[in-house]
Amino acid sequence: MTDAELSEAEKTFILHSVQDNFREDGRGNEDFRHMEVETGLISNTNGSARVRLANTDVLVGVKVQLTAVDPEKPEVGRLDFFIDCSANATPAFEGRGGEDLGSEISAMLTRAYSCPSAVDFHSLCVLPGQQCWLLYVDVLLLECGGNLFDAVSIAVKAALFNLKIPNVTMTKDEGGVELDLSDDPFDFKRLNVAGAPVVVTVNKIGHKHVVDASEKEEECTLARIILGVTEKGTITSMRKEGSGSLDSDSISEMMESARKVGMELNKILLKALEEEEKQGAKTVGFLR
Amino acid sequence: MPTDTRRLTGPESSQSPYNFAPCSKLDMRNLEVRPDGRSFKQLRPLFLRTDVVSQARGSSYIEMNDTKAICAVYGPREVLRREDFSLKGQLTCDFKFATFSCKQRRQHQQDSQEKDLSVQVLEALEPAVCLHKYPKSQINIFITVLQHDGCALSAAIMCASLALASAGIEMYDLVVASSAAICGSLTLVDPTAQEEETILKSTVKLDANAGSVTVAYLPSMSQVSALSSDGELSFEVLNKSMQECVANCQRLYPVLEQTLVKHQQELEASKS
Amino acid sequence: MAAPMMVCIPGKKICRAGDKYVPGAGTFLRNGFIHSSLVGVVKESTDEKNVKTISVVGKENNSIIPYIDAIVIARVTNVNPRFCKCEILSVGKHNLQDAYRGMIRKEDVRALERDRIEMHKCFRPGDIIAARVMSLGDAQSYLLTTAENELGVVSALSESGVPMVPVTWCKMQCPKTLTEEFRKVAKVQPEFIKFSHS
Numbered sequence: 001m002t003d004a005e006l007s008e009a010e011k012t013f014i015l016h017s018v019q020d021n022f023r024e025d026g027r028g029n030e031d032f033r034h035m036e037v038e039t040g041l042i043s044n045t046n047g048s049a050r051v052r053l054a055n056t057d058v059l060v061g062v063k064v065q066l067t068a069v070d071p072e073k074p075e076v077g078r079l080d081f082f083i084d085c086s087a088n089a090t091p092a093f094e095g096r097g098g099e100d101l102g103s104e105i106s107a108m109l110t111r112a113y114s115c116p117s118a119v120d121f122h123s124l125c126v127l128p129g130q131q132c133w134l135l136y137v138d139v140l141l142l143e144c145g146g147n148l149f150d151a152v153s154i155a156v157k158a159a160l161f162n163l164k165i166p167n168v169t170m171t172k173d174e175g176g177v178e179l180d181l182s183d184d185p186f187d188f189k190r191l192n193v194a195g196a197p198v199v200v201t202v203n204k205i206g207h208k209h210v211v212d213a214s215e216k217e218e219e220c221t222l223a224r225i226i227l228g229v230t231e232k233g234t235i236t237s238m239r240k241e242g243s244g245s246l247d248s249d250s251i252s253e254m255m256e257s258a259r260k261v262g263m264e265l266n267k268i269l270l271k272a273l274e275e276e277e278k279q280g281a282k283t284v285g286f287l288r
Numbered sequence: 289m290p291t292d293t294r295r296l297t298g299p300e301s302s303q304s305p306y307n308f309a310p311c312s313k314l315d316m317r318n319l320e321v322r323p324d325g326r327s328f329k330q331l332r333p334l335f336l337r338t339d340v341v342s343q344a345r346g347s348s349y350i351e352m353n354d355t356k357a358i359c360a361v362y363g364p365r366e367v368l369r370r371e372d373f374s375l376k377g378q379l380t381c382d383f384k385f386a387t388f389s390c391k392q393r394r395q396h397q398q399d400s401q402e403k404d405l406s407v408q409v410l411e412a413l414e415p416a417v418c419l420h421k422y423p424k425s426q427i428n429i430f431i432t433v434l435q436h437d438g439c440a441l442s443a444a445i446m447c448a449s450l451a452l453a454s455a456g457i458e459m460y461d462l463v464v465a466s467s468a469a470i471c472g473s474l475t476l477v478d479p480t481a482q483e484e485e486t487i488l489k490s491t492v493k494l495d496a497n498a499g500s501v502t503v504a505y506l507p508s509m510s511q512v513s514a515l516s517s518d519g520e521l522s523f524e525v526l527n528k529s530m531q532e533c534v535a536n537c538q539r540l541y542p543v544l545e546q547t548l549v550k551h552q553q554e555l556e557a558s559k560s
Numbered sequence: 561m562a563a564p565m566m567v568c569i570p571g572k573k574i575c576r577a578g579d580k581y582v583p584g585a586g587t588f589l590r591n592g593f594i595h596s597s598l599v600g601v602v603k604e605s606t607d608e609k610n611v612k613t614i615s616v617v618g619k620e621n622n623s624i625i626p627y628i629d630a631i632v633i634a635r636v637t638n639v640n641p642r643f644c645k646c647e648i649l650s651v652g653k654h655n656l657q658d659a660y661r662g663m664i665r666k667e668d669v670r671a672l673e674r675d676r677i678e679m680h681k682c683f684r685p686g687d688i689i690a691a692r693v694m695s696l697g698d699a700q701s702y703l704l705t706t707a708e709n710e711l712g713v714v715s716a717l718s719e720s721g722v723p724m725v726p727v728t729w730c731k732m733q734c735p736k737t738l739t740e741e742f743r744k745v746a747k748v749q750p751e752f753i754k755f756s757h758s
Binding site for chain 2: 565567569570571572573586588590595597598599600601618619623625657658659660661696699702
C-alpha cells in the first residue's frame with residue numbers, strides 16, 4: 001500500500017515509541033491526528049464532504065438516483081459504495097493497482113452500513129415494492145497518509161449528513177407510476193445519520209495497539225482489526241486484516257479501545273457538522 | 289459491471305421465483321427449536337476428506353450437513369509476473385461459490401462478496417504457513433463452495449488448511465474456524481443459511497444485538513488468525529460470542545487432526 | 561527403530577529441543593520445543609556425537625523448490641553470447657511439478673579460462689545439464705553454475721538427432737555421423753546417474 005520502506009532500526013524506534021505510549025509525532029496510543037471536515041463543496045452532488053486527516057485526503061460525493069427495489073427487500077432503499085483510488089494519491093494506484101484496496105474499503109463500508117439501524121433505509125423507499133432511492137456514495141482518494149479506512153468512513157458519514165434528497169411524490173395510476181418532482185430547490189429531506197457508524201482501525205504494534213496509525217506505523221504492523229462503531233458504542237461489523245495473528249485477550253483490549261475512540265469520534269464529528277451547518281461557513285475548498 | 293464477452297450471458301439481473309414467495313424467514317423472537325432440530329449450542333457434524341483431486345498437490349473436501357466445499361492447492365511454483373517478486377513465498381486464494389450453490393444463482397465471475405471472502409480466507413491462513421521456506425514461489429489455493437447452507441467462510445478456511453497440510457506445505461499450525469449467529473439473548477452456533485439470512489438480511493431492527501461472528505483459530509498457538517463480524521452487536525456480546533467460537537474451534541480441532549492422521553496412516557500402511 | 565510409528569500434524573509438539581535433540585527437516589522450533597510442520601511420520605537420526613536430529617517425513621513428493629547449493633537437472637532453452645537460459649526440471653532426487661527458470665551466466669560455465677568462454681561452444685538448446693544453484697537470483701530466474709568437473713551437459717542430441725557420446729571434457733561425438741560438437745561436458749559421477757534414474 002505504501003512506498004515507505006522502513007529499516008529495522010526505524011521499525012524498532014516506532015515499536016519502542018508505541019510501547020512507551022508516546023508516538024513519533026507526540027501522540028498517545030489512542031489519539032487521532034488533526035482532522036478537517038468540510039461538507040457541501042461539490043455542486044453537482046446531492047451531498048459531498050472532504051476530510052483531511054493529517055496527510056490523508058478524501059473526497060466523497062453522494063448522488064441519488066431512482067431505481068427499482070430489490071425484490072428481496074421491497075420496502076427499503078439502498079446504498080452503493082465505490083472507492084476510486086486515483087493515481088494522484090500514489091503511482092502504485094495507476095491502472096488497476098488500487099482496485100484491491102478500493103474493493104476492500106468498499107466491502108468494509110457496505111458491511112458497516114448493512115445493519116438496519118445505520119441509516120433509516122425505509123425513508124429511502126419512494127414507493128414500496130416499486131421504486132426506491134439508490135445512493136451512490138463515491139469516494140475519491142486524493143492523498144494517502146495512513147489510516148484510509150477511518151478517514152473514508154468519516155468522510156462518508158459527513159457526506160450523508162450533508163445529503164439533500166429531493167422530495168418526490170409517486171402515485172400509482174392504472175397506466176403505471178406517476179412521478180412528481182417538486183421544482184422548489186429547497187424542498188428536500190435530510191437523512192438521519194445519528195446511527196451511522198464510523199470505522200476505527202486498531203493496529204497491533206509490538207505488545208500494544210494504536211489507533212489512527214500513520215503510514216510508517218502501518219508498515220510496522222502485522223495485524224489490525226477494523227471495526228464499525230456507532231455513537232452508542234455498538235459494533236456494526238468487524239474484521240481482522242493483515243498477515244499476522246492475535247491472541248484473544250489482545251483482541252478484547254483492541255475492541256475496547258476502538259469502542260471508546262469510536263464513540264468519541266462520532267460525537268465530535270456530529271457536533272462539528274451541526275456547527276458548520278448552523279454557521280453556514282463559507283467553503284474553504286482545496287486551496288488553503 | 290465487467291462481463292465476459294466470450295460467453296453468452298443471461299440478462300444482467302434476474303430473480304429467483306422464491307423471492308416472491310411468502311417469507312421463509314424464521315421468527316427469531318419466539319424461536320425455541322432450530323429448524324434442523326439442533327440445540328442452540330450444537331455444531332453440525334463435520335465430515336472431512338483429503339486428497340480428493342488427483343492433479344492437485346493437495347486437496348480436501350468438507351461437509352457440514354448441507355454446506356459442502358472442495359479445495360485444491362497447487363504449488364509451490366514459480367511466480368510468473370515479474371513485479372510480484374518477493375523473497376517470501378506468496379499465498380493466493382481464490383474463493384468461488386459454484387453458480388448453483390446458493391438460493392440466488394451466482395455469476396461465473398467472482399463478485400465482490402467472493403473477493404472479500406477470498407481475502408479473509410487468505411488472511412486466516414497466512415499466519416499459519418511457513419512462507420519463508422518458499423522464496424520466489426507462490427502457492428495457489430482454490431476453493432469452490434458446491435452447496436451453501438451457512439458458514440461458508442469457516443468451512444472454506446478449514447477446508448483450505450487441510451488441503452495445505454495434505455499438500456505437504458510446511459505450516460506452523462492448522463487453522464480451525466467456527467461461526468455463530470446472535471440475535472438478542474440467543475446465540476446460534478454454526479448457523480444455517482436460513483438462520484444467517486434471517487438475522488443479517490432483516491430490514492427492521494430485530495434486537496439491539498443481531499449479527500454473526502466468524503473466528504479462525506490456530507489451536508496449538510492459541511492465536512486468532514481471522515475475525516469477522518456482521519450486523520450490529522454490543523461490545524460485551526461480541527466478546528462473549530468470540531470466546532464461544534474459540535471454544536468451538538477447539539472442539540473441532542480433533543476432527544481435523546484425526547482426518548489427517550488416519551489418511552497418513554493409510555498411506556504408510558500401503559507403503560509397507 | 562521398533563517404537564510405534566508416530567504420525568504428526570502441523571503444529572504438533574514432538575519433544576523438547578536441547579543438546580540431545582535438534583530440529584531437522586519438516587520441523588520448527590517454538591518456545592524450546594520441536595514442533596512438526598508437516599503431516600507425516602517422525603524419524604530420528606543419531607550422529608557420532610549422539611545428537612539426535614528429529615525430522616518429519618511426509619508425502620513422497622515433497623513440496624521441494626530449488627535452494628542454494630542444490631544440484632539440479634535442467635533443460636537448456638535459449639543460448640546467447642552472454643548467458644544461457646534453462647528450465648529446472650528436478651532438484652536433487654525430486655522431480656519438480658512445475659519447471660523453474662534458471663540462468664547460467666558466461667562466467668559461471670567453467671572454473672578456468674573464464675574469459676575465453678564461448679557460450680555456443682558450451683550449450684545448445686535442448687541439452688540436459690547438471691548444475692548447482694548459486695543464488696536465488698532475481699525476479700526472473702535462479703542463477704546456476706556448471707563450474708565443476710561433474711557439472712555440465714549430461715545428455716545432448718547431435719544435429720542428426722542421435723544422443724551423443726562424450727569424448728573429451730569439451731567435445732561430444734555423434735555415433736552415427738561421427739561429427740564432433742563442442743559442449744561443456746559433465747564428468748558424470750555414479751551418484752548423478754542414480755539421480756537421473758530414480
